[in-house]
Amino acid sequence: MTCMRSCFLRLSYSKMDYILSAFYSSQPKQAKEKLLWRIVNVAIIGAPNSGKSTLINNIVERKICAASSKVHTTTKLARAMCIENNTQIIFLDTPGVVTEKEQMKYKLPTSMVGAYQKSLNCADVIGVVHDVSNSYTKDSLHREVTSMLKAASNVPSFLILNKVDKLKSKRQLLASIRNLTNGCIAGKPIPGTEKNSKNKKIERGYDNFSDVFLVSALNGDGVKEIKEYLIGNAKSATLQYSPMDWTDQTPESLIEEAVRAKLLDFLAQEIPYNLKTQLEYYDEETEDRIVCSVAVECPSERIAKLISGAGGGRLQQIKSHVREDLIDLFKKQVVIDLQLKVKNKSLEDFV
Numbered sequence: 621m622t623c624m625r626s627c628f629l630r631l632s633y634s635k636m637d638y639i640l641s642a643f644y645s646s647q648p649k650q651a652k653e654k655l656l657w658r659i660v661n662v663a664i665i666g667a668p669n670s671g672k673s674t675l676i677n678n679i680v681e682r683k684i685c686a687a688s689s690k691v692h693t694t695t696k697l698a699r700a701m702c703i704e705n706n707t708q709i710i711f712l713d714t715p716g717v718v719t720e721k722e723q724m725k726y727k728l729p730t731s732m733v734g735a736y737q738k739s740l741n742c743a744d745v746i747g748v749v750h751d752v753s754n755s756y757t758k759d760s761l762h763r764e765v766t767s768m769l770k771a772a773s774n775v776p777s778f779l780i781l782n783k784v785d786k787l788k789s790k791r792q793l794l795a796s797i798r799n800l801t802n803g804c805i806a807g808k809p810i811p812g813t814e815k816n817s818k819n820k821k822i823e824r825g826y827d828n829f830s831d832v833f834l835v836s837a838l839n840g841d842g843v844k845e846i847k848e849y850l851i852g853n854a855k856s857a858t859l860q861y862s863p864m865d866w867t868d869q870t871p872e873s874l875i876e877e878a879v880r881a882k883l884l885d886f887l888a889q890e891i892p893y894n895l896k897t898q899l900e901y902y903d904e905e906t907e908d909r910i911v912c913s914v915a916v917e918c919p920s921e922r923i924a925k926l927i928s929g930a931g932g933g934r935l936q937q938i939k940s941h942v943r944e945d946l947i948d949l950f951k952k953q954v955v956i957d958l959q960l961k962v963k964n965k966s967l968e969d970f971v
């Protein structure tokens with residue numbers, strides 16, 4: 621593999637970016653610091669599969685955060701940034717919040733839990749994403765999120781009710797608002813969500829959200845309003861990242877995560893969770909030729925066949941979807957080759 625760039629990935633040179641970069645780099649160091657930049661660090665937390673990564677990608681207009689139809693696609697903290705006039709919005713994408721019991725049951729690494737807790741320490745604002753179409757989200761999870769918000773109560777937070785495009789009834793939406801906020805926003809009651817005798821005792825929500833947004837991260841409804849809200853919460857500060865940076869992840873990690881997300885989308889049940897993706901070749905200069913391998917542990921020739929599909933068809937399908945995502949990510953044409961490797965040793969040793 622060619623050596624990886626360790627610096628942050630940068631925006632491609634669209635006209636606007638070019639002007640911004642030329643302006644920024646032409647400034648002497650002191651003047652740069654005096655530029656009136658406004659910054660907001662936004663931690664995005666919520667249940668697994670609630671749409672956190674999809675939402676961030678929609679706002680920054682680039683598929684930086686790996687998203688798939690399966691839970692736990694995001695396994696580590698990753699930043700995605702965008703610039704709007706003189707404001708830099710820095711999103712912190714986090715793994716889905718789990719209860720201690722779930723963490724033990726599914727043997728999830730403590731680093732995953734640490735990642736969303738760490739994001740709160742870096743946040744100027746916390747966005748909580750909730751999938752309104754999923755009525756199975758557990759009370760214990762709501763309580764977990766609420767206790768995290770209470771512990772970080774000095775940081776403003778807002779609620780994002782996502783997947784409204786899947787909602788069948790307004791009642792479901794009102795029930796979500798009532799449960800998650802205890803019928804209050806910024807300590808004030810929300811009309812129409814008053815408690816009834818049935819749910820009087822349920823106090824699992826957080827009643828100090830500064831705002832609630834109804835959103836479809838998939839088709840972009842309501843996303844503009846969130847961006848405006850975040851711009852309104854930005855503070856004058858010196859830039860932490862150049863205006864040209866769009867993530868803190870290396871190309872290696874972005875590519876491997878993009879492949880992993882598509883394996884999760886296309887392969888059944890547990891199979892994709894037991895695979896490891898590894899970038900084999902990446903042309904740093906042109907960024908247009910990528911070779912990535914997918915390792916499957918032996919003895920699982922049968923699984924290797926399931927991954928490839930008849931005549932390698934499934935792997936081809938995965939490859940073409942990964943390519944689309946990478947084109948969106950790098951904003952240029954790329955050629956990708958996916959190679960399936962069946963290993964005789966543990967995936968831990970796959971180097």
Ligand SMILES: Nc1nc2c(ncn2[C@@H]2O[C@H](COP(=O)(O)OP(=O)(O)OP(=O)(O)O)[C@@H](O)[C@H]2O)c(=O)[nH]1
Pocket residue numbers: 666667668669670671672673674675686687688689690691692693694695714715716717782783784785786835836837838839
């Ligand atoms: N219909 C619909 N689907 C959505 C919406 N937002 C996200 N999704 C889908 O929900 C699934 C999960 O989205 P992700 O963005 O990966 O969710 P996540 O919260 O980052 O998931 P984890 O990695 O498990 O934490 C994907 O299949 C998305 O396409 C939405 O607004 N409407």
